[in-house]
Amino acid sequence: MPKIVDHEMQKVKVAKATWRIIRKYGMEQASVRNIADEAGISVGSMRHYFSTQSELLAYSMKLVSENVGRRIRNINFSGDLIIDIPNLVQEILPTNEEKRLEMEVWFAFVVKSMSDSSLRGHRNEVDDDLRAIFINIMEGLTEKGLAKSELNIPIEIERFYALIDGLAIHAILRPDKVSSEMIQRTIQIHLDSLCIP
Amino acid sequence: MPKIVDHEMQKVKVAKATWRIIRKYGMEQASVRNIADEAGISVGSMRHYFSTQSELLAYSMKLVSENVGRRIRNINFSGDLIIDIPNLVQEILPTNEEKRLEMEVWFAFVVKSMSDSSLRGHRNEVDDDLRAIFINIMEGLTEKGLAKSELNIPIEIERFYALIDGLAIHAILRPDKVSSEMIQRTIQIHLDSLCIP
Incomplete structure (x- = not known):
């Protein structure tokens, strides 16, 4: 049985990982792979929350x-x-x-x-x-x-x-x-x- | 015989191409290749003026x-x-x-x-x-x-x-x-x- 995870909480977790990458390494390094690594999730599950990098950045900004x-x-x-x-x-x-x-x-x-x-x-x-x-x-x-x-x-x-x-x-x-x-x-x-x- | 070019003027030309790339496409796109294309020179001759991308960015900033x-x-x-x-x-x-x-x-x-x-x-x-x-x-x-x-x-x-x-x-x-x-x-x-x- 899949674990019940709060979809929105996971999105916030990924957005905060995005912030940390931007702060430490700059916008140039805010790739889906780097952000997934920082958030401790796989690139595959990232697609669960954000279909594109652009969507992820817009969410993180908001x-x-x-x-x-x-x-x-x-x-x-x-x-x-x-x-x-x-x-x-x-x-x-x-x-x-x-x-x-x-x-x-x-x-x-x-x-x-x-x-x-x-x-x-x-x-x-x-x-x-x-x-x-x-x-x-x-x-x-x-x-x-x-x-x-x-x-x-x-x-x-x-x-x-x-x-x-x-x-x-x-x-x-x-x-x-x-x-x-x-x-x-x-x-x-x-x-x-x-x-x- | 090689053309006499003003080394400093060429550096300024490359730096201004860097500005245009940054303004139009963002710092993420300020690669040596993109800047060389924008300046209308080859990547090879870029090395004549700047040995690294980092040196080029510092010069453009200054x-x-x-x-x-x-x-x-x-x-x-x-x-x-x-x-x-x-x-x-x-x-x-x-x-x-x-x-x-x-x-x-x-x-x-x-x-x-x-x-x-x-x-x-x-x-x-x-x-x-x-x-x-x-x-x-x-x-x-x-x-x-x-x-x-x-x-x-x-x-x-x-x-x-x-x-x-x-x-x-x-x-x-x-x-x-x-x-x-x-x-x-x-x-x-x-x-x-x-x-x-």
Whole structure:
């Protein structure tokens, strides 16, 4: 009698093996064989879960953004934007090892999406979702009367979002220069600069 | 009699073919054979210029940063920081097709450097050079008495640099959402926010 295995759990296991291969050896080494070896399953059973390498990569990419989305939904918001905004923004920054792995892999997929149009749709969806977070932040600050009245809101949305993406990359590439503490202070100073004292 | 060819010019030609391959097909396709085909030379003569693929990739990566450095050195500074800073910062942003190609290729090399330690030294040198630009900007604003007195300079250096890197990525990935005009206004608003009105 065949063992009952959770099909979805196996797919997640394979996707996480894909992440590790990408992180350690680069996208160039993300072949079905290397990923099967890393996941500890045969190439034959891989076909059970993913019919092509392209499908496997798309799934592995989506798993990153789903994890980020789940963490954001799980935040216990206080209702006080000055506390909630830094907490929210920190969830999309690599402030611990788990998020660091996800973010390194995400950047590898973003670069791959430049030459692989099959990944571009999902990349743009995630970008839209992230931009929507900063739209909500700026609208929230305005509605609650916290934002300075002279702000150019469309520019401030992009300025905040670009700052966070830049910090994410710097934190990954130069953890010696951009610590979690520095990230926290930078977010705080940026938020303060947008608000009425 | 052999034709006299400029060895260095041929290396640049091969490096630019490498950029085009990376941009069109991704780092996965940056093989010596594909690059030789793109450059219109034989695999045999490639060995004349680069003994390994790794040497070729390192050279192609360095050519990107050298081009950015040359553009910065060629800026005619006016001496007025409020004019010079936006001009300087624009040179590291993808505001035209040439810089766009270079920046896409640069990000591909940055991602490759995460798993390929041979590229990491140069990546960190360039990161140090770019960070030095923002150190100079913040020190210049302070010395000329233009910066607000309450600024936390180390944080403002990272905040400005991260903003610019984030804008660069967004401009590459979503030119529909982040236009050159929007980049210009964002830089202006950021600079204004650092300075005494």
